[in-house]
Amino acid sequence: MEMKAQSIKAALDDAGLKWSDVDGLYDAQDGEGGGGLGLAAYLGFKPSVIDTTQVGGSSYEFQTAHAWRDITAGKCKVAVLSYGSTAASNRVAIGTGGRAAPIPTWASNMEGSYGGTLISNYAMVKNRHLHMYGSTMEQFAQISVTTRKHAMRNPEAVKAMTDLQFVGINEITVADVLDSRIIADPLHLLECCMVSDGGGALVIVSADVARDTKKKPVWIIGSGEATKYRENGGDITVSAGAQSGPIAFAEADVKPSEIDIAMIYDSFTITVATCLEDLGFAPKGQFGDLVKDGQLNFDNPYKLTLNTDGGGLSSNHPGMRGLFLLLESVRQLRGESTSQVDGAKLAVAHGNGGLLGGTHTGGTVILAKD
Amino acid sequence: MPNRPQPAFPEPNTQEYWEGVKAGELRYQTCNDCSNVVFTPRRHCDRCGGTNLATKVSKGEGEVYTYSVVRQSGMPGFREMGAYTVAYVDLDEGFRVLTSVVGAADPTKDIKIGDRVKVEFEKQDSGDYPIPVFRQV
Ligand SMILES: [Zn+2]
Numbered sequence: 001m002e003m004k005a006q007s008i009k010a011a012l013d014d015a016g017l018k019w020s021d022v023d024g025l026y027d028a029q030d031g032e033g034g035g036g037l038g039l040a041a042y043l044g045f046k047p048s049v050i051d052t053t054q055v056g057g058s059s060y061e062f063q064t065a066h067a068w069r070d071i072t073a074g075k076c077k078v079a080v081l082s083y084g085s086t087a088a089s090n091r092v093a094i095g096t097g098g099r100a101a102p103i104p105t106w107a108s109n110m111e112g113s114y115g116g117t118l119i120s121n122y123a124m125v126k127n128r129h130l131h132m133y134g135s136t137m138e139q140f141a142q143i144s145v146t147t148r149k150h151a152m153r154n155p156e157a158v159k160a161m162t163d164l165q166f167v168g169i170n171e172i173t174v175a176d177v178l179d180s181r182i183i184a185d186p187l188h189l190l191e192c193c194m195v196s197d198g199g200g201a202l203v204i205v206s207a208d209v210a211r212d213t214k215k216k217p218v219w220i221i222g223s224g225e226a227t228k229y230r231e232n233g234g235d236i237t238v239s240a241g242a243q244s245g246p247i248a249f250a251e252a253d254v255k256p257s258e259i260d261i262a263m264i265y266d267s268f269t270i271t272v273a274t275c276l277e278d279l280g281f282a283p284k285g286q287f288g289d290l291v292k293d294g295q296l297n298f299d300n301p302y303k304l305t306l307n308t309d310g311g312g313l314s315s316n317h318p319g320m321r322g323l324f325l326l327l328e329s330v331r332q333l334r335g336e337s338t339s340q341v342d343g344a345k346l347a348v349a350h351g352n353g354g355l356l357g358g359t360h361t362g363g364t365v366i367l368a369k370d
Numbered sequence: 371m372p373n374r375p376q377p378a379f380p381e382p383n384t385q386e387y388w389e390g391v392k393a394g395e396l397r398y399q400t401c402n403d404c405s406n407v408v409f410t411p412r413r414h415c416d417r418c419g420g421t422n423l424a425t426k427v428s429k430g431e432g433e434v435y436t437y438s439v440v441r442q443s444g445m446p447g448f449r450e451m452g453a454y455t456v457a458y459v460d461l462d463e464g465f466r467v468l469t470s471v472v473g474a475a476d477p478t479k480d481i482k483i484g485d486r487v488k489v490e491f492e493k494q495d496s497g498d499y500p501i502p503v504f505r506q507v
Contacts, residue, residue, distance in 0.1 A: 096442050104378035109388070110410050111468050113374040113501045115440060115448035116456040123438035124458060131436070131483040184456075185439040185478055232407055232465045236436065236458070 001031055001042055003084025007201035008043065015203050016214025017078060024049040024079030024204075026067055028059035028320060031084060049076040055227070056353020057265060060202070060322035061363025064349075065223035067204040077206045081326075084199030085318035088164060094195050094319060095119045096183070107359075118355065119192060119268070123184040125357040126270035129237045130186065133285030137186065140269040141177035142291045143306075144190050144313055147266060148172045149297055151310025154338040160196050160316050191269040193312035193321075200323045202330075218333045222252025222366035229359040237285075239271075240362030241278035241350055248364035249280070254346060256280040259366075261332045261347035262296075262304055263325035266311040271356050276306075279350060279364065298339035308332060308339040322351035326365065333369040345369045373447050376497035386425060387411045388499055396428040396489050396502055398465050409465035430489030431507075432461040439477045453477060459487055459504050473505040481506070 004027075012019060025047040029035035036052040049070050053062045060081055067079035087094060095118045129135050149171050151157035161169045168176070172190065180189040210217040224247030228240040249256065256279060264279075266272045273287040281304060282290040290296065296306035307313075309328040312321045329347035331337045347367045354360035377388050390397035399408040401415035402422040414421050437457035443449055455471045471487060474480035487504035494501060 093444050096444050104381040106381065106383045106410065106412065109377040109381050109384040113377070114456050114468055114470050115374070115443055115445050115451070115454060116468065117440055117443055117445070119442075120438040120440050120456045124436040124456065127438060127483065128436035181441075182439075182478075183442050185441070187438075230458075230466065230468075232409055233460070234466075 001039065001084065003199035004031070004039070004082035004201065005043055007084065007199050008080050008082050011080065011201040011203045014215060015205070016212075017203060017205070017209075019044070021078045022080050023047050024067060024070060024076030026051045026053070026063040026079060026081040028052070028054045028063070028083065030320065047076065049079070055361040055363070057267070057320040058322045058351025058353035058361050058363035059320060060326060061223070061349060061351040061365050062225050062361070064202070064204060064220065064326060064365050065225055065363065068220045068223060071204065071206045077209050079204040080201055081204070081323060082199070082201040083320060083323045085320070086197045087318045088196045092195060092319070095192060117184060119187060120184045121355040121357040122268040122270050123187045125236050125274065126186055126268070129270060129273065129285070132237060135273070135285065135288050137178055138174050139288030139291060140191060140273060141174040141188075142294070143266070143269040143272045144177045145172055145174055146291065146294055146296050147307050147311040147313045149294070150308045150339045151314030154310045154315055157310035157315030160194070161314065164194055164196060187268060187270070191313075193267050193317035194314070196316040196318050198316040198318035198324070200327050202323060202326055216334060216370040218330045218370065219368045220365060221368045222248040222250070222254070222364075224248035224251070224364040225361070227359070227361045230357070236357045237274055239274045239278050239352060239356060240360055241275045241352065241364065244362040244364040245279035245350070248348075248366050252366040254366065257303070259304060259346050259348050260341055260344040261308065261329060262306050263329050263347060263349045264307060265321055265325060265350060265352040266307055266313050267317065267321070267352065267356070269313075271352050272306070274356065275350050275352060275362070278362075279348065298341050305341045308337050308341070320353070322353065322363065325349035325351055329367050333367055371493055371495045372451070372501075373495040374492075374501045375447055376494070376499055383412045390427070391491060391502055392499055394491055396430045397425050398428055398461070398463060399423045399425055407464040409467070426463070428461050428463050428489070430461070432459045432487060432504075434458075434471060434481065434483055434485045434487055435460045435466060436483055437471060437481055455481065457504070467502070470503045471506065472503045
């Protein structure tokens with residue numbers, strides 16, 4: 001919880017706002033004693049809006065949408081979202097570990113006997129994608145290559161990889177990815193996000209408060225939320241982003257082709273591939289043409305750039321990465337990224353929470369430069 | 371014999387399904403009001419909300435929709451198993467199950483999406499319930 005407190009303080013300082021200005025508290029109920037009941041007391045806030053939406057890693061995109069809505073409705077003026085996790089220090093095997101289910105549920109009784117890991121859910125989506133569209137292992141690997149390139153330019157990402165004792169903290173090639181060991185067919189180690197510590201906070205304020213902030217604001221211009229789950233006869237290569245994306249783009253009145261920065265939840269390469277397609281950056285099944293030859297690298301002339309902080313694949317993934325997608329989008333639109341894209345005006349932060357291929361959520365937020 | 375985790379009860383949605391498994395049947399539901407095929411088992415129709423459901427017995431035949439071979443697992447009962455498959459199988463009656471495809475000499479090479487498979491009820495080292503898995507035909 002202290003990580004949340006320190007992150008909120010840093011974010012308020014960055015905006016030139018005071019602790020006592022906060023009147024909206026958004027939290028994903030993670031960590032010890034947090035959530036709607038305990039967190040305000042710990043922090044010392046007396047918020048008039050408390051929102052504890054918990055929909056997995058995309059909780060922060062959902063909460064951003066809700067904070068925007070609540071501020072527009074006049075329910076609060078200064079909202080904070082925060083996150084802090086010590087998954088790495090606690091050695092949590094998020095991807096490969098088992099989950100204890102002491103109380104049987106509808107889901108645990110139908111799935112617990114098969115040893116599915118978090119990773120195997122994503123692996124099954126990738127396998128189906130390869131089968132349906134003829135996509136290739138090399139195309140998926142390119143996502144890891146671009147992400148690592150950006151991570152190597154981000155000192156915090158390099159530090160995270162160093163702390164976690166990554167083998168080979170350097171730029172990687174498609175061959176490196178395909179030579180890394182398979183965790184669950186057809187996903188290689190270098191297609192999987194790390195398990196790190198991490199935290200952060202975001203301040204969302206009303207337009208009148210934003211006029212006087214220390215730094216120029218970034219504007220929320222569209223949002224969308226959706227859920228998707230396994231259905232009889234359903235297509236698991238299509239994510240909730242296919243529903244949340246068009247809603248957000250319509251509200252923002254922009255087209256995918258106008259976006260400069262795509263911050264896409266990269267729990268695994270397949271998550272990025274499906275979400276890029278579902279948000280309309282590539283026709284379904286054809287993300288490969290979009291990511292080829294480093295086209296989404298920050299220094300490539302192609303309009304769109306992907307995951308400039310180094311992503312969950314190579315900078316941090318403490319369990320729920322959604323907040324960091326928003327933070328890096330803000331950095332890009334303020335010109336503060338370590339892989340800055342010149343003239344970046346529009347960014348999309350798209351979170352995918354839960355299990356791609358199983359029950360998951362998609363939260364899309366579109367942001368614009370001041 | 372394998373030692374997969376057992377279902378646990380009371381759990382009202384899935385009890386009838388597992389009683390079927392114990393009797394050597396793969397059960398699913400259909401809606402008497404809108405004829406929707408309901409699976410995963412529950413007590414209402416996920417298309418119309420009605421509660422007028424009928425329990426049916428599947429022939430247990432279908433095809434592999436997708437699968438993964440898990441090579442690293444920390445789960446009790448699986449850690450020791452070596453590489454094992456997790457799969458979605460589409461049954462001919464129109465429902466999809468999460469399951470495992472067993473019996474392939476090398477699951478990383480010998481299973482393909484679209485392979486025809488049939489259910490079998492795999493006896494376990496311990497526990498009352500066999501576990502439905504699928505084998506290529
Ligand atoms: Zn019905």
